[in-house]
Structures are given as C-alpha cells and as structure tokens.
Amino acid sequence: MFIENIRLKNFRNHADSYLECGDKANIILGDNGEGKTNLLEAVSYISLTKSFYASNDSVIVNIGETIFQIEANMVSDNGIKTKIHIGYDLTTGEKVYSINNRRIEKFSSVIGKFPIVFLSPENSNITFGGPAERRKFLDLVLSQSNQTYFEDLSEYRKVVRHRNKILNDAKFHKNDPIALLEPWNEQLIRFGSRIMVRRRNFVNEFQEYIFSAYKKLVDLREVPSMEYEPSFKTGNSEKDEMVFENFKTEIDRKYKEELRLGSTLVGPHRDEISFKINGLELRKFASQGQHKTFFVALKIGEFFYLKERCRENPILLLDDVFSELDDNRAQQMLLLIENLNQTFITSTNFDIFDKVLSFGEKNKKVIVRNGKIAIS
Ligand SMILES: Nc1ncnc2c1ncn2[C@@H]1O[C@H](COP(=O)(O)OP(=O)(O)O)[C@@H](O)[C@H]1O
Ligand SMILES: [Mg+2]
Incomplete structure (x- = not known):
C-alpha cells in the first residue's frame, strides 16, 4: 500500500496543502512548529480514522475555520486504486469517512485496510x-x-x-x-x-x-x-x-x-x-x-x-526519529527501511538524507514552512 497523493484542507496549520508522494522515502524537512508532524497525523486519519496524538477531532480544525478535510489516493500492493475522503465539521461534530465516494458507516471496518507503523521518540516509552x-x-x-x-x-x-x-x-x-x-x-x-x-x-x-x-x-x-x-x-x-x-x-x-x-x-x-x-x-x-x-x-x-x-505493506511514519541518531546510525536505519515500503520521515536535519538517498520519482524531499509544502 502507498499514498499517491494527499491533500489537507484546514487541517491544523495546513490551510491547503497538496503532496504528490514518492512511493519510497518521503523526507519532510522543516524547522520546529512548521507543520511536519501534522502531515503524518493526517495519514493516521486515513489509517485509523483518527489522530494518533489528539483524542479530540475538534482541535485539528484550523483555528478560525469550521471544517477540515483530507483527500488521498491510495494504491494497494496489487495496484488497486482507492480514493479516500475524510471530513469533520466542528459545528455539528460530525465526521465522515468515504472510500471511492461511498460513505463508511462503521469506522471499525476501515482499520487494518491501510495499515501504518508509526515511530517517534515519544513512543520509545514502549520499552x-x-x-x-x-x-x-x-x-x-x-x-x-x-x-x-x-x-x-x-x-x-x-x-x-x-x-x-x-x-x-x-x-x-x-x-x-x-x-x-x-x-x-x-x-x-x-x-x-x-x-x-x-x-x-x-x-x-x-x-x-x-x-x-x-x-x-x-x-x-x-x-x-x-x-x-x-x-x-x-x-x-x-x-x-x-x-x-x-x-x-x-x-x-x-x-x-x-x-x-x-x-x-x-x-x-x-x-x-x-x-x-x-x-x-x-x-x-x-x-x-x-x-x-x-x-x-x-x-x-x-x-x-x-x-x-x-x-498489505504498511506505510511507515517516522516522526523526528533521525534528529536523535548520530550520522552512522541514521544511515544504517535509512538503508534498513528504504526497501520496506513507502515511508514518511520528518526531520529538522537537512543534511543526513542526501548522503544515502537519491531523490527523484521514488524518493521525494519537501520543505514545510508555516503550514505550506514546498518541493525542495
Ligand atoms: N488547529 C490548529 N490550527 C492552526 N494551527 C495549529 C492547529 N493545531 C496546531 N497548529 C500549529 O501547528 C504547528 C505544529 O505543527 P507540527 O506539525 O507539530 O510541527 P513540526 O513541524 O514541529 O512537526 C504549531 O505551529 C501549532 O500552532
Ligand atoms: Mg513534529
């Protein structure tokens, strides 16, 4: 499974962001507080129908707005395309999840269709x-x-x-x-x-x-x-x-x-x-x-x-994992995950990735600044 493209509307600090994804590594660079983790959070909505961080959908809506939306096109391991739409309305508290324009009644039926594996320094608390x-x-x-x-x-x-x-x-x-x-x-x-x-x-x-x-x-x-x-x-x-x-x-x-x-x-x-x-x-x-x-x-x-x-191959989300590793370990880790599946990696360190990855169709690199995505 991989994400072909994803659009966020009024999702956290992303007023309207669009990302054409690489099917391997997607490196999301930017300083602290610019909106990198928010992008990963949107992927967690696709997979789990909710945020892996926030327990409440209402905090996700861009402040001053009333509705957030996520649109994404997914491709399964055997090439089948699926269109996802998620919308949440702050005024009614209603959340809608649709697959190929058909509204899903039971959210539990989505979970497991688009598996993710999520890593962040915070969840090293597992051990x-x-x-x-x-x-x-x-x-x-x-x-x-x-x-x-x-x-x-x-x-x-x-x-x-x-x-x-x-x-x-x-x-x-x-x-x-x-x-x-x-x-x-x-x-x-x-x-x-x-x-x-x-x-x-x-x-x-x-x-x-x-x-x-x-x-x-x-x-x-x-x-x-x-x-x-x-x-x-x-x-x-x-x-x-x-x-x-x-x-x-x-x-x-x-x-x-x-x-x-x-x-x-x-x-x-x-x-x-x-x-x-x-x-x-x-x-x-x-x-x-x-x-x-x-x-x-x-x-x-x-x-x-x-x-x-x-x-289905899970999508990997690595939030800020690389800032903690020395160069050597970071390279080892990149090589290890590079061949697994599509991966989204956020980092404030702009340098470590160029040594290991070549960027183009498969591997993409973007910069997030103030809730906007720029191709680097
Ligand atoms: N509902 C919201 N509306 C607007 N901005 C938000 C909302 N929730 C969080 N933010 C902003 O998003 C930013 C944090 O984004 P985040 O993705 O966590 O940053 P980072 O790039 O460090 O991962 C902060 O500037 C925060 O103020
Ligand atoms: Mg972050």
Whole structure:
C-alpha cells in the first residue's frame, strides 16, 4: 500500500496543502512548529480514522475555520486504486469517512485496510515506560490486524467506565452495588477474556518477529523475548475457557478491594507485557542502546506482522526519529527501511538524507514552512 497523493484542507496549520508522494522515502524537512508532524497525523486519519496524538477531532480544525478535510489516493500492493475522503465539521461534530465516494458507516471496518507503523521518540516509552505504554502498543497492532479485537476493546473500555462509576458511587454512598454490577461483570468477563486470549496468542506469535528483526540489528548473543503477564493467573492450561473461568473467580475474590478503592482491578486493562533480553527484564537491566535496538526491532516486527495479517505493506511514519541518531546510525536505519515500503520521515536535519538517498520519482524531499509544502 502507498499514498499517491494527499491533500489537507484546514487541517491544523495546513490551510491547503497538496503532496504528490514518492512511493519510497518521503523526507519532510522543516524547522520546529512548521507543520511536519501534522502531515503524518493526517495519514493516521486515513489509517485509523483518527489522530494518533489528539483524542479530540475538534482541535485539528484550523483555528478560525469550521471544517477540515483530507483527500488521498491510495494504491494497494496489487495496484488497486482507492480514493479516500475524510471530513469533520466542528459545528455539528460530525465526521465522515468515504472510500471511492461511498460513505463508511462503521469506522471499525476501515482499520487494518491501510495499515501504518508509526515511530517517534515519544513512543520509545514502549520499552522505558509503564505497562500502559506496552498495552497501547499491543492494542494498536492487534486492532489493525484484527477487527474483532478492535471492537471488543471499544466495548470493554465502555464496560470498565460503567463499572468504575458504579463502584465509585457505591464507595461514596457506602452501599453494596452487587446487583447493579451483575450485568456489567458478565460483559467485563466476556469482552475481557476475549481480549486476553488474543493478547496471549499475539505475544506467542510475535516472538519470532522480534527475534528476526533483532538479529538484523545486532548479533545474536542477545536474545530478545516477550512475556504476557495478565492481572491474574490464567492457569497453566492453554485452554481459552480457563481465562474465562479464572476471570470469574478473580472478580469475586477482588470484590471487597474493588469496593474499597472504587475501581475495576481485574482484567486486561491491568495487563503487563514484559520485554526481556537474555531473560532479564529490559526495563530494569537494559542499556540505552539495548532499549533503542529493542524498540526498533518491535517496530520492524510490527511492520512484518501487519504485512502478513493485513496482506498489505504498511506505510511507515517516522516522526523526528533521525534528529536523535548520530550520522552512522541514521544511515544504517535509512538503508534498513528504504526497501520496506513507502515511508514518511520528518526531520529538522537537512543534511543526513542526501548522503544515502537519491531523490527523484521514488524518493521525494519537501520543505514545510508555516503550514505550506514546498518541493525542495
Ligand atoms: N488547529 C490548529 N490550527 C492552526 N494551527 C495549529 C492547529 N493545531 C496546531 N497548529 C500549529 O501547528 C504547528 C505544529 O505543527 P507540527 O506539525 O507539530 O510541527 P513540526 O513541524 O514541529 O512537526 C504549531 O505551529 C501549532 O500552532
Ligand atoms: Mg513534529
């Protein structure tokens, strides 16, 4: 999959920007705050129907305007062209997503059609940060590769919110909400165990993807691995029903504590996924370099995983990744990704790319200044 061209209208600081894309590297240069990341954000709308940064569509609309629009022409790996149109109206709060002029009713059906892999220095928190960062990583890969997962996750989140509200109210009023909780418990267990089974299987499958990406980056004396650590014991059995059964038991066991704290303590929203090198936990024992390598291996693994599951080469978005690397590492990284698929790379460093890439039809270089794109 690649983007042939993309137009942004009143999208952040882009009043009207048009980019004819190269099908390999697209280098987006410019100083800080000029509108480079905003371009990548527009690509996330195409893929995920929303921003990977903002939780709210309204902040995207160019200040003083009421509607933002994105138009893009996509080409699939086997050459099929698709026209995308996305529009959001601030006054009504309505968002429209159309493919080939047909409006999509269920946004979840878009996710996974146009897969992306996104890298930025902030999401290197996947290896440094708390469990929420790693759950986010899993959720994004799984949502793109499995539509049911995405739908289950949305339902599950709603259930946790409802349940937390009931528990919190009960804590405040000092009453026993057991009858009120009953239907929510059932749903928590139903969606929660489906998510957990999917995550457990994913961690098993993904192992080899990290492994082969990692060995491309460093020598194999370092063996990376990943382990699924759910919030409660799911039993030694690999049987999916065990997750369901143990979930029930755990809800009962934690009931008093949940009441005391006024929130849901059991379920996949409290999962940990630990990363290891040679059996030692990355978070506690790894060097900066190992963190970086593991992170890049995760992302390359994600690329190949999505490529297989979505049956489409994902588009790579690299936001400001190169400013952090020395010249040598930057060149190595460029060579590594150059052959994967279409890539959008933002950078404030104008010099590093000319040494490695030749620009023309396949590789493009543009400069973004004050929300406008100029071909360099
Ligand atoms: N809704 C908006 N309307 C107009 N400008 C915006 C909006 N949201 C963000 N901006 C502007 O976009 C710029 C940041 O763009 P960004 O793509 O993050 O920059 P960078 O080139 O550093 O990646 C800032 O100047 C910010 O003021
Ligand atoms: Mg930026």
